[in-house]
Amino acid sequence: MSRDVSGRPLCGMFVDMVSKGFSRFTRLRPCLLQNKTGCSYVRRAFTIRPLDGVRVLDLTRVLAGPFATMILGDLGAEVTKVERPGLGDDTRTWGPPFVGEESAYFLSVNRNKKSIAVNLKDPKGAKLVKELARISDVLVENYLPGKLDEMGLGYKQLSEVAPQLIYCSITGYGQTGPQSHKPGYDSIASAASGMMHITGPEDGEPVRPGVAMTDLATGLYAQGAVMAGLLQRQKTGRGVHIDCNLLSSQVACLSHIAANYLNAGKEARRWGTAHESIVPYQGFRTKDGYLVVAAVQINTNTLIHLHIPNPLHIIYFKYNMMFSEEPTAEWLRRFEGTGVPCGPINTVQQVFSNPQVAHNGLIMEMDHPTSGRIAVPGPAVRFSSFECDRPTPPPVIGQHTIEVLRDTLGYSDDVINQLLASHTVTQNVVH
Structure with missing residues (x-):
């Protein structure tokens, strides 16, 4: 008989999520499959996703943070994205191209999320977010160190009312240290970490990678750290503060380049597309590419x-x-x-014409409320126990404000209307 981490048997159609932060129950649906010989067997006893029942409060913008929380959403987490009224995530305006009123950039990293528009500079808005944190499992933020403390939303403040909270901070250089006060940007962190120094033609100038690899690597580190935090909480019953930053993520990714210098004093240089040790x-x-x-x-x-x-x-x-x-x-x-x-060496058009890319589910289509049919890169990892085949489209700014206030926080219509009237929150009506 299968057992949970405490040794108790998994009985019936429900499973206790074990840790105090997992007090909600999640329904498990059995799935009967057949093998190639036609013999029926239960391969997937349950189709529960890894993070079903986990609430994530997303106070991030641009790329590293939204990428991390999108992956958590792909794994089943309920992600609520907190945005600035009227403006929203910076990347909503990063175009062209735009698909309807939304930038393709924003659409690429914000599926499987709800959006609430809250003015955090308004004490009532900060109080609202604090209440959401109290009932959440994870909070991910990418403010400058100390900024959320000024609003009463720092880790120490929230851990007093939400001791179960996995609080992940994403910054440019870390929570402490001589450069911790500086804002984080992918290009600057890529340059400061040595990544740009080793990228480009042999006899040319340093080159920025064609995609924001430092941001993306940081998002992956953050997502993995959150998962580890959730596992640790199952053992301790308490949350944790995670310090994730662009500089550390990219320096850690220097891999053997860093080891060459640290152990042999060998300074790296640019090799174009070539390898420093292997030829060819x-x-x-070629004649055509x-x-x-x-x-x-x-x-x-x-x-x-x-x-x-x-x-x-x-x-x-x-x-x-x-x-x-x-x-x-x-x-x-x-x-x-x-x-x-x-x-x-494929063009992007050739990449998405590759039958293996389609087979791996890397083209994810969905219907957006204002942009119509959209397509974005799908999850890179697949599981035998479930499929990421029911994504929700990236939200419009404040699309779910009233829904979250009413259904998640239990606010009355009168209270919600007062918050709307004072512009503490805004709601975007989507038909």
């Missing part, structure tokens, strides 16, 4: 198969025009079966 392990221009060859090991038979007459050409691939003599598809055909890893 880089991109090459680009190709990456990652030949960690290569032998004479492989050279013959590829019609490469001289082994020295392997070392000097970069300096000749051999790859430019044939289109990418022909080189992929020649490399097939040789044991030499290779692949095309």
Whole structure:
């Protein structure tokens, strides 16, 4: 018989979420599957998502924080995004392109969330958010250190009324230290962490990565830390404060580049698409595009198969025009079966034309209340026990304000109307 972390058997159709913060119950639905031989068996006893029943209060904006909370939402958490009335998340205006009135940027990292528009500078607004924190499992924020303390929403203040709270702070440089007062931006953190120094052509200037990798890495670290905090709470019954920041995330991701310096004093440099230790392990221009060859090991038979007459050409691939003599598809055909890893350098259009991308569920479509049918990148991870196949679209600013105040906090209509009249909160009516 299956048992929970306390050793109790899992009985009936309900399971106690164990820790004090998981006092709510979640219904579990059995699912009967069949194997290829037609023999029925219960492979997924329950289709509960990992974070069903977990409430997340999202006080983040831009990318790192929203990316983290979106992943938590993908895993089943009930995410309530707190936004500024009238303005909302900064990225709502980051375009073009826009899909209807929403920027594609905002749409990309805000699915599976509700939005409430609250003026945190109004004491009544801060009080409202404090009440939400009291009944939440997780709070994620990316304010400058000390800003939320000024509003009565810092970790120490909230932990007194919500000791179960996993409070995750995302900043540029950390909660303490000589640079902790500085705001965090992906490009600046990427530069300060050395990432930009090692990115770009060999003889060229430092280059910003084409996507905000520092923000995204920080979001992944934050999401993982929140999950660890929830697991720790099952053991201790108490929440925790998580200090997550852009600088630490990117420096930690320097990996072997950092180890090369720390252990051998070796300063890194830019290699373009090449590898500092392996040749060939880089991109090459073909007749109609680009190709990456990652030949960690290569032998004479492989050279013959590829019609490469001289082994020295392997070392000097970069300096000749051999790859430019044939289109990418022909080189992929020649490399097939040789044991030499290779692949095309795809445009974004080619990426989403790749049947493997579609097969992996990386194109997620949904109906947005004002933008119509939209498509965004889907979750990178899939589970055997459930599917992320019922996403809710990114919300309009304040789309769920009244719903959350009434259904989650139990406010009366009179109180809600007073908050609306004083502009402490706003509601965006969506038809």
